[in-house]
Amino acid sequence: MKLTILGCYAATPRSMTNPTAQVLELNGHMFLIDAGEGTQIQLRKNKIKFQRINHVFISHLHGDHFFGLIGLISTFSLLNRQSDLHVYGPKGIKEIILLQLRLSNSYTGYGLYFHELESKESEVVFEDERVIVRTIPLDHRVYTNGYLFESKPGDRKLRIGAIEDLGIDRCYYQKIKQGGNITLDDGTVVQNKDITYDPAPTESYAFCSDTYYSEAIVPIIKGVHALYHESTFLESEAHYTERTKHCTAKQAAAIAKLAEAEVLILGHYSTRYTDITAFKTEAEEVFDGTILNADDGVIFDL
């Protein structure tokens, strides 16, 4: 599981700070999460093979989270993309994109599918044999979802030595990988756990931005491996959180603790702060796990 931060600063893009966008690589997928203005430029700067992105997840329709989507969709067209692109986001995103494609007379040559969200309950929005993605309803000034990405367990791993000792034929290997017990010719039943190892552990990543402090999300993300949680403010500006519906680093840490996350990644910093290490320092007072400061261009191997 690899996370590339393309941008993690709040509000407007600047010379040195980019609005929210990140790329999650998980079990063979490359997911784009949010797409602030300049996302396609950041993808190029970070040398990401962005034609591999087939799924884009937009949290909400504030400009710093989606103004870069139309540019990326257009560039895919100019690059003669063929494969389908799926966009998940709040109701309205389809109208915004299609209006611009229509007025510029530039419909895409590839399949462009919108999955518009309206539910206030967590729901599965994407699933295949490798990964499952659910929404995390957040509490912000407009309708907003975070996303929980989980890899699925692969096959169990064969204990070849034990299997050969028992004289089990190769034709049963697939059944064993899938967890089945085996009955030998003499009637003995061999338990699956005695001839396999557990599959590689699953991985999970929760993206939670933008949001007011909300313990309602804890049951959804309980036990998540890595949690990206917005921390727009430090404690000295905590009084802004209610009106703006954002969080402090300490609040992000409190959610990480309640959710028993292993890793907390802080981001969506207000551009009023010049030193982001203070976010980590404040979060450490609350959360004992690993705490990482997101920053533009940083790659986390999780």
Add this chain to the structure above:
Amino acid sequence: MKLTILGCYAATPRSMTNPTAQVLELNGHMFLIDAGEGTQIQLRKNKIKFQRINHVFISHLHGDHFFGLIGLISTFSLLNRQSDLHVYGPKGIKEIILLQLRLSNSYTGYGLYFHELESKESEVVFEDERVIVRTIPLDHRVYTNGYLFESKPGDRKLRIGAIEDLGIDRCYYQKIKQGGNITLDDGTVVQNKDITYDPAPTESYAFCSDTYYSEAIVPIIKGVHALYHESTFLESEAHYTERTKHCTAKQAAAIAKLAEAEVLILGHYSTRYTDITAFKTEAEEVFDGTILNADDGVIFDL
């Protein structure tokens, strides 16, 4: 008259090249012409006091000329802008911007006025006591206008020595500046030209991008001081111009020659070229005046 090139490359933004956007400072105005993705970042990088921009002129609704407009409009809101902003561009631009503001629940706190264009004839779109701006209908794949910016002549300048020798009272100075003749007490009529100098010469700038080769624009821009004319291709790729409705550098030079422009500024280069000096070389074969290569971040004092 000062022109700052924020971006002058065709198609998609890249790490090192920006799509079309430029700032023209003329007779006290600061005009933004086109606004490709990343315009607000380029404004910051070039340290332009962009709150001074009150008028934005959009040539056409291809993404590389307007995808940065919504971000700029939103940023003006976040910066608590108070003064009106006027946007001139093809019909549809209002719907694009207002839809995004509505869905992000972020209407502007300042006056945002759209002047949508549909005419295929040149028309005056802005005029005050200092400047007049007209459209230049262009021939592109979608409805497109260039813009001609002209400063207006100021007052005539007094020849103080001659005026004092004639004993003309100060109360007539305003009348003289405005071109009036004076009748002396003895009935002699003093011609204005004998007691004034001509006002400072007017300045003019024509922005023509994107367009196929079109001599129809020549009468509109005849005698223009500085002409920015797109030159997407070199001669070796001239066969692309018809399908894409773009020009070569030589064609841009031919228009500059017919229009008797003093200065030709080349830009909107296809990103297939790594060396833009070749555009100037090819244009020089046709046009004898000054030829400038636009490039991102370059400032021309015209």
